[in-house]
Amino acid sequence: MKLKQWIDVALVCSVIALVGCTSKHKPQDELAINDANSAYTDEGSQSSGLGEDTKFGDQQGTHLAANRTYYFDFDSNVVHDEDKPAISANAEKLAANPSSKAMLEGHTDPRGSREYNIGLGERRAKAVAQILAEKGVNRNQVRVVSYGAEKLASSGHSEADYQRDRRGVLVYLQQ
Amino acid sequence: MLFFPQAETRDKGIHMRKILIGIVLMAGWLVSHGSFAMISMELTRGVAGAIPIAVIPFQGADEAPQNISKIIGNDLQNSGRFKVASQPTDNTVIGKVQSLGNGRYEISFKLLDALQGKGATALSQHYTVSEHELRAIAHHISDLVYQHLIGVKGVFSTKLAYVVVQKTPEQTRYLLEVADQDGYNPRPLLSSPEPIMSPAWSPRGNQIAYVSFEHRQANIYTQNIITGARTLVSNYPGINGAPAWSPDGRKLALVLSKSGSPNVYVMDIASRHLTQITNDFYINTEPSWSPDGRSLLFTSNRGGGPQIYQVNLANRAISRLSYDGNYNARASYTADGSHVAMIHSVAGVYSIAILDLDTGVVRVLSNKSTDSASPSVAPNGSMILYDTVLGGRNVLGMVSSDGRIQLILPARNGEAQDPAWSPFLG
Numbered sequence: 188m189k190l191k192q193w194i195d196v197a198l199v200c201s202v203i204a205l206v207g208c209t210s211k212h213k214p215q216d217e218l219a220i221n222d223a224n225s226a227y228t229d230e231g232s233q234s235s236g237l238g239e240d241t242k243f244g245d246q247q248g249t250h251l252a253a254n255r256t257y258y259f260d261f262d263s264n265v266v267h268d269e270d271k272p273a274i275s276a277n278a279e280k281l282a283a284n285p286s287s288k289a290m291l292e293g294h295t296d297p298r299g300s301r302e303y304n305i306g307l308g309e310r311r312a313k314a315v316a317q318i319l320a321e322k323g324v325n326r327n328q329v330r331v332v333s334y335g336a337e338k339l340a341s342s343g344h345s346e347a348d349y350q351r352d353r354r355g356v357l358v359y360l361q362q
Numbered sequence: 363m364l365f366f367p368q369a370e371t372r373d374k375g376i377h378m379r380k381i382l383i384g385i386v387l388m389a390g391w392l393v394s395h396g397s398f399a400m401i402s403m404e405l406t407r408g409v410a411g412a413i414p415i416a417v418i419p420f421q422g423a424d425e426a427p428q429n430i431s432k433i434i435g436n437d438l439q440n441s442g443r444f445k446v447a448s449q450p451t452d453n454t455v456i457g458k459v460q461s462l463g464n465g466r467y468e469i470s471f472k473l474l475d476a477l478q479g480k481g482a483t484a485l486s487q488h489y490t491v492s493e494h495e496l497r498a499i500a501h502h503i504s505d506l507v508y509q510h511l512i513g514v515k516g517v518f519s520t521k522l523a524y525v526v527v528q529k530t531p532e533q534t535r536y537l538l539e540v541a542d543q544d545g546y547n548p549r550p551l552l553s554s555p556e557p558i559m560s561p562a563w564s565p566r567g568n569q570i571a572y573v574s575f576e577h578r579q580a581n582i583y584t585q586n587i588i589t590g591a592r593t594l595v596s597n598y599p600g601i602n603g604a605p606a607w608s609p610d611g612r613k614l615a616l617v618l619s620k621s622g623s624p625n626v627y628v629m630d631i632a633s634r635h636l637t638q639i640t641n642d643f644y645i646n647t648e649p650s651w652s653p654d655g656r657s658l659l660f661t662s663n664r665g666g667g668p669q670i671y672q673v674n675l676a677n678r679a680i681s682r683l684s685y686d687g688n689y690n691a692r693a694s695y696t697a698d699g700s701h702v703a704m705i706h707s708v709a710g711v712y713s714i715a716i717l718d719l720d721t722g723v724v725r726v727l728s729n730k731s732t733d734s735a736s737p738s739v740a741p742n743g744s745m746i747l748y749d750t751v752l753g754g755r756n757v758l759g760m761v762s763s764d765g766r767i768q769l770i771l772p773a774r775n776g777e778a779q780d781p782a783w784s785p786f787l788g
Contacts, residue, residue: 262667290578297751298733299712300691300705301559301780302604302617303661303668305580306624306645309601332579333601337557342529344733344751 251276255357257315258350261296264310266318266355274315277357278322285325291316292356293333294340296349301335308333315355401522401545401758401778403440407768412445413511415453420471425461426496430469433500434507436544437518441508441744442767452476453484455507465493471503473510485510497546517543517740521784522747523551523561523570524758528776537776538572540587540784545771551585552592559780564607567787571595571605571614582616584631596629604648608655615639615649615658626660628675639673640680650694659683659693659702670704670717684717686724692736693717696743701763703737703746714748716763727765734759738783749779 254273257266281287293312295304312331320326341348417435434455438444457471470488485506491499501518508516526537536558541548552558556575563570571584582602585592596602600619607614614629626639626649640646648661657674670684670693684690689707706715706724714728714737728734734750743763750759752770756777760769
């Protein structure tokens with residue numbers, strides 16, 4: 188019963204990991220998998236892992252890096268903590284391949300002055316660029332461009348729409 | 363005819379979208395093609411003390427393809443200062459159209475002033491024009507009538523520049539258009555798959571500066587209205603934005619973030635020499651020249667949120683102009699320098715407001731929606747053109763400087779935004 192429960196926990200955690208949970212579940216997964224495996228090995232054979240390409244850490248990394256849109260609060264350019272793992276995962280990708288190039292777009296919601304929003308959008312894109320640089324990405328790999336309120340994510344005018352508009356977007360130009 | 367050369371650029375290893383640059387061949391700027399309006403005007407509120415005026419259909423009107431008296435009547439009615447009737451009243455405009463053959467017409471008109479006596483003529487003019495000048499001459503007559511009765515120069519012969527956004531499921535297209543002040547004769551100056559913003563007329567109205575993202579970054583161009591020829595004037599790394607022509611037409615104030623954050627600069631157009639005006643790490647943007655060319659208004663968040671400041675170009679002294687409300691931006695002077703129009707926000711409602719520089723009083727003018735922006739003052743100071751959201755669509759609006767007259771100008775071919783009123787032309 189205890190083993191089955193551990194396997195259930197491992198399966199549930201891997202599903203959560205696939206939709207982007209934090210990495211603090213990772214050590215439990217690996218322990219659980221090893222526990223599960225050891226129950227099925229013969230006495231004379233060596234235990235083995237499930238193989239390189241099924242390492243949960245890398246799958247998480249790939250899934251994290253797939254998140255390239257980061258949202259901001261009203262009138263703010265502070266990066267949300269929950270976006271930092273995804274930004275780091277992308278930083279790793281960029282740093283690992285110094286010839287790759289990307290663009291960081293900064294966007295705002297449509298309220299107020301268009302040119303002031305260009306300034307706000309640039310601050311958002313630069314906040315993300317700063318994290319990339321701190322994680323070892325060369326500054327000339329990433330071009331910052333602010334679109335202000337000129338390329339809205341949403342055509343509506345509700346608070347929910349405005350939330351979708353306030354974003355920084357990482358766009359890979361060349362890998 | 364409109365002619366759109368297509369420019370296709372490919373960068374090695376990078377897939378670039380086709381860039382469609384529309385440049386207008388200006389063989390006859392005044393040619394009207396079937397005279398339809400891309401921007402339609404709806405007067406939503408007129409002034410209570412409107413002057414009654416009758417505009418009688420011109421004699422021989424069917425000799426010409428444009429209905430002169432109808433254009434004059436619409437001009438005067440839409441100004442909100444006149445109540446146009448079809449029966450003679452105290453003020454009556456009458457006229458005559460005569461075809462001279464070869465596409466030439468003789469247009470004559472009279473403004474009758476009943477108060478001076480039966481048949482007394484306050485104004486009387488006649489003109490010989492070609493077919494493509496018919497709308498223009500009608501607007502000119504409106505200007506004369508307006509000036510005579512109101513005492514202020516009319517703006518019926520001015521033009522509007524604005525951006526039209528056309529969204530389909532496949533793509534979004536941006537057009538920079540110029541139309542007559544009544545929305546007729548729209549002409550695209552630029553067509554692009556990337557945003558266009560901040561059109562700004564040169565002081566004599568022969569050029570427009572604007573920001574284009576066609577190279578996937580913000581660059582400033584100037585474009586000749588007549589020839590369509592354009593020049594890239596600013597493509598520094600980072601922001602290139604908010605171009606504004608000096609009153610003598612020789613300089614552009616603009617915003618660059620190459621210093622690390624947006625600052626205001628002045629560029630000498632001939633030499634491209636830059637002078638940095640603000641030098642800090644705030645957002646400084648939207649420079650706007652005083653009528654004497656000696657100072658700039660600009661928007662800055664150095665006080666916490668966006669407010670209006672003034673900088674003296676000689677000694678760089680900066681003083682704050684706006685204190686009312688937590689968000690004030692995009693300021694511009696009326697031509698006589700007595701008032702400043704701006705975006706003004708209180709409690710999350712963004713309106714167009716006008717600040718009286720003598721009294722310091724801010725009056726909110728627009729009341730149509732919670733999100734109005736991009737104010738542009740008419741050259742006679744009587745009206746302010748702006749963009750707003752109505753029924754979920756971006757439309758242009760006009761409001762008189764006392765707030766009493768309101769018009770809505772929706773575009774028929776998309777959503778309109780970011781307008782600029784031309785100076786008095788030719």
